[in-house]
Amino acid sequence: MYDIRFAEPGDLGATMALLVRLQADSAHHIGYLGETVEELRAELGEFEPSWADCTVVAVDADDNITGMLSVEIDAELGRAWLHGPFVDVPVNHPAGSRIWDQTADAMFRRAAELLTGITDLELYGHTAHRRLAAFAERHGFSAGKASAIHILDNGELRTLLLRDAKCPSEREMRVLPTDKHVHEAVAVLHERCFPRTYLSGKQLVESKPETRTVVVAMDGERVIGYAAGKAQPEEYYVDFVAVEPDVRGQGVGAALVTELLWKLAAEHGARPQAAASIYSGNESSQHMFARLGFRLHIELVAYRHPA
Incomplete structure (x- = not known):
């Protein structure tokens, strides 16, 4: 011993x-x-x-x-x-x-x-x-849903960074504005899509720009989605992507991921790969990341000791 x-x-x-x-x-x-x-x-x-x-x-x-x-x-x-x-x-x-x-x-x-x-x-x-x-x-501890880490590397990442990330239907994307109503909308969407995760909605919108970048999709004054991530020593990491149900399937999520990776590259320099975590069984997210060129790397599972 x-x-x-x-x-x-x-x-x-x-x-x-x-x-x-x-x-x-x-x-x-x-x-x-x-x-x-x-x-x-x-x-x-x-x-x-x-x-x-x-x-x-x-x-x-x-x-x-x-x-x-x-x-x-x-x-x-x-x-x-x-x-x-x-x-x-x-x-x-x-x-x-x-x-x-x-x-x-x-x-x-x-x-x-x-x-x-x-x-x-x-x-x-x-x-x-x-x-x-x-x-x-x-x-x-109780086992939760398994999640899969998908990665994008080599030429696929460079190709994605050269794409036009314009949001469909004349909607716009921008780094998280300081407007209070935008912060509240992003926080609410985050809590709804990722309950009891490691980062609360409040913590997400209050993240320091140098540690985490949040890109928001807007339709006028309405928040319709966001993507959040950070630059790590060896990769860009996509923490969260969430889109309002009524606009899913319209390319908003893919545009958010593309814009997020472009912002991370512009702010922090080149990285050899990008990674994203997706819950197993979330077929829509898996298909979206696959269309962007991501491939399965490893599967992980969380064990939770309840409060």
């Missing part, structure tokens, strides 16, 4: 090496985190008050990092997301599953010290991550 302790700033390098190695295997993949050193450094660097203060690690007798679990807390929503658990088990070890389970459970117990007053927890991992599924079941 490994020793469990809170991380120290000097653990970052060894921890990232562990994550890069394990994230490359679908059996250990956690959906919140990237797969490269650059992505991991950027994402871990966003944790507050610091990466070490919200991370628990497992160490062997020589103090080598063998496991990691980070906790991201949103006090406003009363929710927390578990980035992990990750456990490095020796290949073909006869007690590998037991070591993984015991280490993961021990890190979760230690991380519970950070979760005072928080009972709404979420895990997000690859559908093939069987140990994570068993961990979630042991601790009372």
